[in-house]
Amino acid sequence: xxxxxxxxxxxxxxxxxxxxxxxxxxxxxxxxxxxxxxxxxxxxxxxxxxxxxxxxxxxxxxxxxxxxxxxxxxxxxxxxxxxxxxxxxxxxxxxxxxxxxxxxxxxxxxxxxxxxxxxxxxxxxxxxxxxxxxxxxxxxxxxxxxxxxxxxxxxxxxxxxxxxxxxxxxxxxxxxxxxxxxxxxxxxxxxxxxxxxxxxxxxxxxxxxxxxxxxxxxxxxxxxxxxxxxxxxxxxxxxxxxxxxxxxxxxxxxxxxxxxxxxxxxxxxxxxxxxxxxxxxxxxxxxxxxxxxxxxxxxxxxxxxxxxxxxxxxxxxxxxxxxxxxxxxxxxxxxxxxxxxxxxxxxxxxxxxxxxxxxxxxxxxxxxxxxxxxxxxxxxxxxxxxxxxxxxxxxxxxxxxxxxxxxxxxxxxxxxxxxxxxxxxxxxxxxxxxxxxxxxxxxxxxxxxxxxxxxxxxxxxxxxxxxxxxxxxxxxxxxxxxxxxxxxxxxxxxxxxxxxxxxxxxxxxxxxxxxxxxxxxxxxxxxxxxxxxxxxxxxxxxxxxxxxxxxxxxxxxxxxxxxxxxxxxxxxxxxxxxxxxxxxxxxxxxxxxxxxxxxx
Amino acid sequence: xxxxxxxxxxxxxxxxxxxxxxxxxxxxxxxxxxxxxxxxxxxxxxxxxxxxxxxxxxxxxxxxxxxxxxxxxxxxxxxxxxxxxxxxxxxxxxxxxxxxxxxxxxxxxxxxxxxxxxxxxxxxxxxxxxxxxxxxxxxxxxxxxxxxxxxxxxxxxxxxxxxxxxxxxxxxxxxxxxxx
Numbered sequence: 001x002x003x004x005x006x007x008x009x010x011x012x013x014x015x016x017x018x019x020x021x022x023x024x025x026x027x028x029x030x031x032x033x034x035x036x037x038x039x040x041x042x043x044x045x046x047x048x049x050x051x052x053x054x055x056x057x058x059x060x061x062x063x064x065x066x067x068x069x070x071x072x073x074x075x076x077x078x079x080x081x082x083x084x085x086x087x088x089x090x091x092x093x094x095x096x097x098x099x100x101x102x103x104x105x106x107x108x109x110x111x112x113x114x115x116x117x118x119x120x121x122x123x124x125x126x127x128x129x130x131x132x133x134x135x136x137x138x139x140x141x142x143x144x145x146x147x148x149x150x151x152x153x154x155x156x157x158x159x160x161x162x163x164x165x166x167x168x169x170x171x172x173x174x175x176x177x178x179x180x181x182x183x184x185x186x187x188x189x190x191x192x193x194x195x196x197x198x199x200x201x202x203x204x205x206x207x208x209x210x211x212x213x214x215x216x217x218x219x220x221x222x223x224x225x226x227x228x229x230x231x232x233x234x235x236x237x238x239x240x241x242x243x244x245x246x247x248x249x250x251x252x253x254x255x256x257x258x259x260x261x262x263x264x265x266x267x268x269x270x271x272x273x274x275x276x277x278x279x280x281x282x283x284x285x286x287x288x289x290x291x292x293x294x295x296x297x298x299x300x301x302x303x304x305x306x307x308x309x310x311x312x313x314x315x316x317x318x319x320x321x322x323x324x325x326x327x328x329x330x331x332x333x334x335x336x337x338x339x340x341x342x343x344x345x346x347x348x349x350x351x352x353x354x355x356x357x358x359x360x361x362x363x364x365x366x367x368x369x370x371x372x373x374x375x376x377x378x379x380x381x382x383x384x385x386x387x388x389x390x391x392x393x394x395x396x397x398x399x400x401x402x403x404x405x406x407x408x409x410x411x412x413x414x415x416x417x418x419x420x421x422x423x424x425x426x427x428x429x430x431x432x433x434x435x436x437x438x439x440x441x442x443x444x445x446x447x448x449x450x451x452x453x454x455x456x457x458x459x460x461x462x463x464x465x466x467x468x469x470x471x472x473x474x475x476x477x478x479x480x481x482x483x484x485x486x487x488x489x490x491x492x493x494x495x496x497x498x499x500x501x502x503x504x505x506x507x508x509x510x511x512x513x514x515x516x517x518x519x520x521x522x523x524x525x526x527x528x529x530x531x532x533x534x535x536x537x538x539x540x541x542x543x544x545x546x547x548x549x550x551x552x553x554x555x556x557x558x559x560x561x562x563x564x565x566x567x568x569x570x571x572x573x574x575x576x577x578x579x580x581x582x583x584x585x586x587x588x589x590x591x592x593x594x595x596x597x598x599x600x
Numbered sequence: 601x602x603x604x605x606x607x608x609x610x611x612x613x614x615x616x617x618x619x620x621x622x623x624x625x626x627x628x629x630x631x632x633x634x635x636x637x638x639x640x641x642x643x644x645x646x647x648x649x650x651x652x653x654x655x656x657x658x659x660x661x662x663x664x665x666x667x668x669x670x671x672x673x674x675x676x677x678x679x680x681x682x683x684x685x686x687x688x689x690x691x692x693x694x695x696x697x698x699x700x701x702x703x704x705x706x707x708x709x710x711x712x713x714x715x716x717x718x719x720x721x722x723x724x725x726x727x728x729x730x731x732x733x734x735x736x737x738x739x740x741x742x743x744x745x746x747x748x749x750x751x752x753x754x755x756x757x758x759x760x761x762x763x764x765x766x767x768x769x770x771x772x773x774x775x776x777x778x779x780x
């Protein structure tokens with residue numbers, strides 16, 4: 001908060017010096033070999049060109065033939081990859097004259113045409129030389145790229161690289177190219193110059209292999225290498241994804257189970273970028289149009305978040321900090337993810353109701369409920385974490401929500417402390433697999449046990465939430481369950497559990513957007529009404545991954561004997577089945593005997 | 601949580617009256633329900649009665665806040681208004697100060713108001729009168745105490761302090777931990 005300038009006078013500025021694209025750093029270890037290397041590259045490219053032409057004219061057979069003709073024992077696909085790796089250093093202007101900045105400026109000059117000639121006269125001989133070199137480099141690069149494209153288009157079998165190759169790659173990867181991601185995990189050794197290399201070619205290599213692998217898997221019959229099973233392909237893909245996006249094996253397995261392959265890649269990519277900043281208008285203090293006007297005057301660029309919300313705004317860019325404008329301090333809006341509006345919209349709190357928010361901090365949803373209820377009724381906001389409660393208190397006061405009572409219990413204690421609520425919102429603590437873009441540590445630090453622990457806690461909390469709801473309420477009796485996780489274990493499984501343990505049913509959430517919940521997953525069938533729940537994905541809806549389910553409680557009694565009843569019924573039915581089987585078996589035998597008799 | 605004892609009530613009401621004068625009555629007798637003052641862990645809360653009833657279910661150590669926090673009783677036996685009370689002070693305020701857009705930010709960082717930043721001031725403001733500070737587009741920013749009367753303001757130098765800072769909206773960020 002050190003800035004004391006006037007915000008209103010701050011106009012938009014152009015990109016600063018540092019925003020200009022810098023040339024990638026040189027690799028110094030190459031030393032003076034630069035020139036000779038270039039020649040090598042050229043020959044490589046020419047060779048490739050020839051190869052490409054061959055491939056165009058003659059197809060599969062020649063491909064296969066080439067495979068065998070490559071004497072260094074590298075498979076066809078890897079030949080392509082090798083090209084990539086050899087091309088990659090080209091991107092780094094390895095000029096011998098030490099006139100690095102010229103290469104940058106010359107690329108801009110090219111468009112100008114006439115000016116270039118005039119400039120040429122003024123330039124030194126050395127500079128001319130370097131320009132020529134640059135030009136050649138560029139041409140080479142274009143050719144190489146075309147070549148690559150042709151190769152990709154032409155090749156029809158995706159060959160698995162052998163284990164040795166991969167291992168070799170990893171060692172290289174660990175030693176020189178992956179300073180943060182894999183190197184540490186593999187053997188903890190990485191050279192210092194790896195840090196300088198910003199765009200390690202091995203990542204592009206892996207990425208390309210992922211793409212090809214997926215396209216091969218999508219049409220496996222056509223593109224497979226004979227004799228290799230789908231499992232091997234998948235294994236390679238899993239390893240590549242783990243390395244490229246730096247997930248733990250457990251997480252990548254979970255995600256691969258959840259998504260089809262093409263969608264998986266989209267999802268992983270979406271996790272690498274941040275979601276747009278969204279804010280919610282506090283309707284207790286101002287209207288959205290007025291707020292938007294005031295914020296645009298402050299130098300923000302915003303738009304309504306979508307037709308589904310009347311209070312949400314998306315901030316595209318801002319010349320002032322979004323969380324410190326006078327409007328923010330005056331409580332006219334709340335910084336809040338678009339997805340966190342969903343559970344409240346699903347709950348649809350009415351005026352003069354008693355509402356419980358079980359895991360309330362930092363108060364985005366609580367204050368939204370307060371605004372929807374226009375400060376009538378009572379909101380009991382609870383959170384277990386004392387430190388986070390401070391934010392909750394601050395936010396409710398800032399936004400002028402004064403029908404709240406904030407307490408600090410474990411959510412599971414709830415029906416004992418207070419019960420008989422009209423509606424309950426449970427935004428359960430979760431593994432956070434929907435918000436990986438916010439917290440990258442989720443990629444690696446979650447394992448089976450964490451998920452189980454979360455799931456267990458969620459089940460307990462949901463039962464507590466249901467127990468503190470009053471089914472007899474004239475207007476309510478609803479429970480909304482939401483998590484910012486996308487895993488089945490924390491969502492559908494938990495709801496399914498609640499459906500079996502309490503007198504509740506799933507009802508429509510009333511949300512216009514969102515995918516339907518899953519009714520079956522890997523051979524496990526959930527209740528049919530699970531369709532009514534809503535799932536949100538970062539790559540589909542461009543908001544955090546989220547799950548929302550709305551339950552209605554239809555009886556206050558707890559079906560304690562239900563499980564016993566079920567087991568009894570099952571026993572009965574089993575006995576009946578056994579009896580039937582016995583009875584049906586006998587005539588069959590008889591028939592067989594008869595048949596036998598007839599046959600003989 | 602307990603009702604205020606007589607001395608505490610007197611302290612609180614005296615303080616509030618500095619800003620909103622006889623409008624204090626409107627806070628106590630409201631048409632939309634019964635409101636009351638409650639003391640909980642040295643903080644004074646202004647809360648609707650039915651919410652307060654609900655809150656009696658909650659154990660003292662688990663109750664964090666209810667309704668709106670107006671301020672706290674200091675250890676030296678005084679009452680201090682918090683910024684959270686602004687929501688009720690602003691609509692009823694008798695004396696107001698409007699700040700020029702340039703001085704807005706400075707006030708929100710906890711500085712006093714200088715003459716140069718003064719946009720408007722209510723007529724007949726006396727010295728040491730409690731005032732609510734607004735921005736020029738009528739956004740309440742905080743409150744303070746007039747350092748000069750309206751008459752003196754006219755004669756003051758541009759660098760002279762017109763209003764002593766007491767609380768401002770910036771505290772929601774600066775001192776979130778100590779709000780309640």
